[in-house]
Amino acid sequence: MTQEAVTLTIDGKEVTVPKGTLIIRAAEQLGIEIPRFCDHPLLEPAGACRQCYVEVEGQAKLFTSCTATVAPGMAVRTQNSSEVVHEAQVANLEFLLLNHPLDCPICDRGGECPLQDQALAFGPGESRYVEAKRTFEKPIPLSPLVGLDRERCVLCARCTRFCDQISGDRFIELFARGAGERVSIAAGEDFLSPFSGNTIQICPVGALTATPYRFVARPFDLSSVDTVCPHCSAGCNVKLDVRRGKVVRHLARDNLDVNDAWLCDKGRFAFRFPDDERRVTIPLLRDRGLEPTSFGEVMDAIGDWSRGKRVAFLTGGRLADEDAYALSKVARTAFVTNDLDHRREFAGGEAERLAAVAVTDRALSVTYRDVERAKAIVVAGLDAEQEVPILHLRLRKAARRGARIFVLNPRRTRLWDVAEHVLCRPGQEAHVLEQIVDGEGGDSGVGRAADALREAGEAGVVLAGMRLAEHPLAADVALRAARRTGARFSLVPRRAGDKGALAAGVHPRLLPGGRRVDDPGERAEVEAVWGELKNVVPGRNAKQILEAAANREIDVLFLVGVDPLRDFPDARLARHALENVPYKVVQSLELGSLEPFADAFLPAAAFPERDAHFTTWEGRAQRIRPVRGPAGLSRPDWEIFAGLARAMGGSLGFESLEDLQEESVGLLSPRAFSGGASAWVGAGAPQWIDELTLFTYPLLVDEGRLSEGASELKAALEEKPFLEIHPVDADKRSIADGGEVRVRTQAGQAVVPVRVTPDIAEGSVFVPFNQPGLAANTLLSGRFTAGATVEAVAAAEAAADPERLTVGGGP
Amino acid sequence: MSRGEQRPQDFLGGLAAAARGMGVVIKQVFRPDVTERYPQQIDEPPPRSHIGRHLLNRYENGLEKCIGCELCAYACPADAIWVEGADNDPENPVSPGERHAKDYQINYLRCIMCGLCVEACPTRALTMTHAYEMAFTSREDAIFTKEQLLEPPLPLGTAPGTQEG
Ligand code: SF4
Ligand code: SF4
Ligand code: SF4
Ligand code: SF4
Ligand code: FES
Numbered sequence: 001m002t003q004e005a006v007t008l009t010i011d012g013k014e015v016t017v018p019k020g021t022l023i024i025r026a027a028e029q030l031g032i033e034i035p036r037f038c039d040h041p042l043l044e045p046a047g048a049c050r051q052c053y054v055e056v057e058g059q060a061k062l063f064t065s066c067t068a069t070v071a072p073g074m075a076v077r078t079q080n081s082s083e084v085v086h087e088a089q090v091a092n093l094e095f096l097l098l099n100h101p102l103d104c105p106i107c108d109r110g111g112e113c114p115l116q117d118q119a120l121a122f123g124p125g126e127s128r129y130v131e132a133k134r135t136f137e138k139p140i141p142l143s144p145l146v147g148l149d150r151e152r153c154v155l156c157a158r159c160t161r162f163c164d165q166i167s168g169d170r171f172i173e174l175f176a177r178g179a180g181e182r183v184s185i186a187a188g189e190d191f192l193s194p195f196s197g198n199t200i201q202i203c204p205v206g207a208l209t210a211t212p213y214r215f216v217a218r219p220f221d222l223s224s225v226d227t228v229c230p231h232c233s234a235g236c237n238v239k240l241d242v243r244r245g246k247v248v249r250h251l252a253r254d255n256l257d258v259n260d261a262w263l264c265d266k267g268r269f270a271f272r273f274p275d276d277e278r279r280v281t282i283p284l285l286r287d288r289g290l291e292p293t294s295f296g297e298v299m300d301a302i303g304d305w306s307r308g309k310r311v312a313f314l315t316g317g318r319l320a321d322e323d324a325y326a327l328s329k330v331a332r333t334a335f336v337t338n339d340l341d342h343r344r345e346f347a348g349g350e351a352e353r354l355a356a357v358a359v360t361d362r363a364l365s366v367t368y369r370d371v372e373r374a375k376a377i378v379v380a381g382l383d384a385e386q387e388v389p390i391l392h393l394r395l396r397k398a399a400r401r402g403a404r405i406f407v408l409n410p411r412r413t414r415l416w417d418v419a420e421h422v423l424c425r426p427g428q429e430a431h432v433l434e435q436i437v438d439g440e441g442g443d444s445g446v447g448r449a450a451d452a453l454r455e456a457g458e459a460g461v462v463l464a465g466m467r468l469a470e471h472p473l474a475a476d477v478a479l480r481a482a483r484r485t486g487a488r489f490s491l492v493p494r495r496a497g498d499k500g501a502l503a504a505g506v507h508p509r510l511l512p513g514g515r516r517v518d519d520p521g522e523r524a525e526v527e528a529v530w531g532e533l534k535n536v537v538p539g540r541n542a543k544q545i546l547e548a549a550a551n552r553e554i555d556v557l558f559l560v561g562v563d564p565l566r567d568f569p570d571a572r573l574a575r576h577a578l579e580n581v582p583y584k585v586v587q588s589l590e591l592g593s594l595e596p597f598a599d600a601f602l603p604a605a606a607f608p609e610r611d612a613h614f615t616t617w618e619g620r621a622q623r624i625r626p627v628r629g630p631a632g633l634s635r636p637d638w639e640i641f642a643g644l645a646r647a648m649g650g651s652l653g654f655e656s657l658e659d660l661q662e663e664s665v666g667l668l669s670p671r672a673f674s675g676g677a678s679a680w681v682g683a684g685a686p687q688w689i690d691e692l693t694l695f696t697y698p699l700l701v702d703e704g705r706l707s708e709g710a711s712e713l714k715a716a717l718e719e720k721p722f723l724e725i726h727p728v729d730a731d732k733r734s735i736a737d738g739g740e741v742r743v744r745t746q747a748g749q750a751v752v753p754v755r756v757t758p759d760i761a762e763g764s765v766f767v768p769f770n771q772p773g774l775a776a777n778t779l780l781s782g783r784f785t786a787g788a789t790v791e792a793v794a795a796a797e798a799a800a801d802p803e804r805l806t807v808g809g810g811p
Numbered sequence: 812m813s814r815g816e817q818r819p820q821d822f823l824g825g826l827a828a829a830a831r832g833m834g835v836v837i838k839q840v841f842r843p844d845v846t847e848r849y850p851q852q853i854d855e856p857p858p859r860s861h862i863g864r865h866l867l868n869r870y871e872n873g874l875e876k877c878i879g880c881e882l883c884a885y886a887c888p889a890d891a892i893w894v895e896g897a898d899n900d901p902e903n904p905v906s907p908g909e910r911h912a913k914d915y916q917i918n919y920l921r922c923i924m925c926g927l928c929v930e931a932c933p934t935r936a937l938t939m940t941h942a943y944e945m946a947f948t949s950r951e952d953a954i955f956t957k958e959q960l961l962e963p964p965l966p967l968g969t970a971p972g973t974q975e976g
Contacts, residue, residue: 105933105934218881
């Protein structure tokens with residue numbers, strides 16, 4: 001796309017910029033700094049603060065450079081070359097400071113405040129104002145996370161524009177005019193946007209402050225490192241601020257290729273887990289109880305248990321890429337097993353093949369920029385706001401730029417105002433997607449999605465969430481739909497380490513780089529680096545490992561950064577597994593609910609102690625950097641794996657991170673996918689079942705272990721357990737909104753408050769995965785379970801029920 | 812060559828110079844003694860001298876003046892001050908306003924008594940006193956806590972280690 005260029009001069013210097021550029025941006029290109037408060041490159045211009053005045057030759061009035069666009073031949077003069085502009089800026093700063101309290105010493109923004117900085121650089125030295133300043137009650141908690149100090153506000157409308165234009169969560173608004181103008185929130189409401197923290201960061205003064213950071217530190221106390229958020233696969237670039245070895249806040253770093261300038265509130269406020277008091281930083285070995293010991297002894301014991309035995313590895317999505325690679329190698333070389341998996345979803349079938357595509361076929365893959373520029377997007381089996389929040393913001397950005405978005409999910413998502421939702425029963429996604437493959441256009445949601453994708457061609461994007469991976473066919477059908485319409489395709493995992501683990505081959509059938517373990521040609525490429533692999537039979541996936549463990553077919557089970565009781569969608573199976581494996585080795589930050597089961601504990605270094613990489617859902621590997629050394633005796637996971645290899649009498653072949661990276665780079669670099677044809681023969685129409693299907697997925701803020709200690713975040717955004725049901729289903733069972741219901745499955749039962757809502761597909765009920773008081777995996781045997789019954793429970797009966805949740809108290 | 816002119820040119824000139832020098836010494840011998848017989852006899856420093864240990868002051872109503880703003884810590888060239896701010900409980904405030912110092916420490920092994928912290932303090936919470944007696948027998952003792960700093964210093968001569976023996 002060629003754009004018309006415009007040439008103008010600023011302070012006598014010539015610059016050529018695309019037509020439509022704002023003067024303030026053109027000045028930036030010349031390195032000329034014009035003071036500003038309301039201007040933000042990612043928000044639409046507002047012209048609210050009047051600080052950015054410039055003079056345009058031939059114009060009587062001064063221009064605000066953040067709202068005026070360039071014109072050919074324009075001669076702009078800034079404060080550097082125009083006395084009038086300088087005077088106007090000084091006067092405006094004096095004006096902005098009229099009502100500004102002089103409480104910099106106690107203001108959290110002090111020391112890094114644009115108002116302070118610009119008052120010093122461009123402002124008058126003194127104020128002539130002697131009258132009383134306007135006062136407000138302060139600070140007003142907008143939510144347990146955000147405090148508002150109206151006295152400090154300069155009414156720049158950055159916060160309100162963010163909520164309006166970026167997150168779409170319009171909780172706050174500017175009210176009234178003149179001296180009484182102020183940021184407000186509806187009475188009794190809380191600022192419950194999962195992106196609320198961004199308003200704090202972009203507020204150019206200390207009017208919005210973060211409660212978890214309130215009075216905690218000063219900018220000069222902090223040492224910072226640039227790293228990447230560990231909470232999800234979005235891979236937001238963050239800056240970790242540390243005071244005396246303790247992480248005190250996360251700030252967003254600008255990266256227009258990834259997170260723009262935003263973070264979600266989990267990424268911003270869930271930073272206390274590495275310092276949690278339950279963390280264990282010393283190796284433990286079960287003797288009578290779990291006794292502290294040395295790494296050497298634990299490793300020897302594990303070696304003795306494992307030699308010649310049946311070993312399996314389970315891990316979550318929390319491992320960094322290097323750790324995943326070391327795990328993949330140690331399992332296959334030292335322990336000669338393919339029983340390893342990183343997935344929580346009990347996937348099977350074609351999802352395996354798809355996984356290989358996901359890490360190999362770069363031609364298909366999607367980036368944030370692709371999403372932003374797309375004309376049609378189908379989001380299937382993904383609740384982006386809750387699962388990969390920054391992708392949600394990108395989808396909204398795409399919508400603002402005119403993309404047509406279709407969401408195929410059993411539950412309406414927070415894209416409701418910008419996307420068309422096709423609600424479908426869990427497990428039937430494949431059938432709906434098939435209609436897109438078949439190219440059936442027409443006057444239904446699916447038809448419109450098919451038409452839009454076809455029209456968009458290369459500018460189409462299909463994003464498949466992990467709920468599709470649960471179904472043996474669905475993700476594959478989504479891939480077909482993309483191929484058929486020429487759209488780009490990506491599997492979007494939820495957790496930060498998922499994509500890296502997949503690429504490294506922490507997978508029963510796949511070796512690094514998506515190479516299949518049972519394909520001699522692909523295997524040979526890995527063997528060239530690793531040496532001959534003795535076990536060439538595809539192993540068990542996570543579910544099969546648990547089942548095998550429960551059947552006593554596994555002797556040693558490694559649990560690396562995963563707690564099967566809490567993380568897998570079948571708590572009963574997980575418990576059976578733990579009870580029936582002779583030796584359980586836990587490698588993590590803490591023992592948690594595994595304490596009674598662990599036979600050995602290997603303390604792992606936490607995220608802020610690591611130098612490694614995380615790979616985003618797009619496949620972009622980004623470096624994480626340590627802010628401190630490993631706590632106590634803990635070690636990086638890959639070092640522990642290297643130790644395990646030695647304990648087994650072998651070696652991983654690398655002693656340093658650099659060696660590991662050098663070895664893995666060849667195996668992980670992109671290559672063409674050479675997979676055979678899919679076995680897909682059509683999903684077929686779903687059978688009608690007159691039962692409810694219970695499904696679940698984790699909400700953004702829940703009892704997950706990386707949110708430990710984030711009390712303010714939980715107070716603001718953690719929901720109490722609930723069950724969602726469609727009005728039609730509710731009517732049949734005379735269930736009223738707000739009451740309580742008993743949900744019963746083969747696995748278990750619970751009494752939960754109910755929400756009757758049309759925002760869920762008929763025939764399905766939703767329970768969030770892990771809210772305080774109810775772990776949905778006690779009700780499930782997989783991410784969704786058909787054959788649930790739900791019945792109303794009378795209030796009195798509910799109160800007396802032992803299965804009832806204590807809702808309201810909560811932690 | 813002004814210095815060259817004064818240089819003794821001969822032996823007699825040298826003798827005269829030595830005598831002049833001895834004259835200075837002898838005059839000094841008969842001048843009154845300025846050595847302080849510390850610690851047997853302690854002279855109070857001038858009343859407004861700020862040469863010694865810091866003091867965290869209070870308002871007359873008992874509230875602490877310090878608001879935990881850390882500006883003193885920022886100003887300190889020796890990085891001797893540690894401040895941790897915290898919210899005031901409106902029912903039971905420690906200082907006026909929103910913020911107070913939850914923790915406040917000065918490390919006198921680092922402090923060079925320059926007084927820049929006092930100049931930085933926006934509330935006049937921090938001042939220096941005349942209590943220059945700071946001898947310690949352990950590193951911990953050299954780090955003054957907030958409680959210690961809120962107490963006015965002991966009279967000179969009473970600090971441990973100042974007694975003879
Ligand atoms: S609270 Fe901050 S961001 Fe919002 S209008 Fe006021 S100064 Fe601007
Ligand atoms: S969107 Fe994901 S990566 Fe970004 S801040 Fe939130 S949790 Fe972290
Ligand atoms: S007197 Fe000087 S060195 Fe001592 S604490 Fe104050 S600023 Fe630091
Ligand atoms: S002593 Fe003064 S400068 Fe230091 S924290 Fe207290 S109020 Fe701030
Ligand atoms: S920055 Fe231009 S008016 Fe505020």
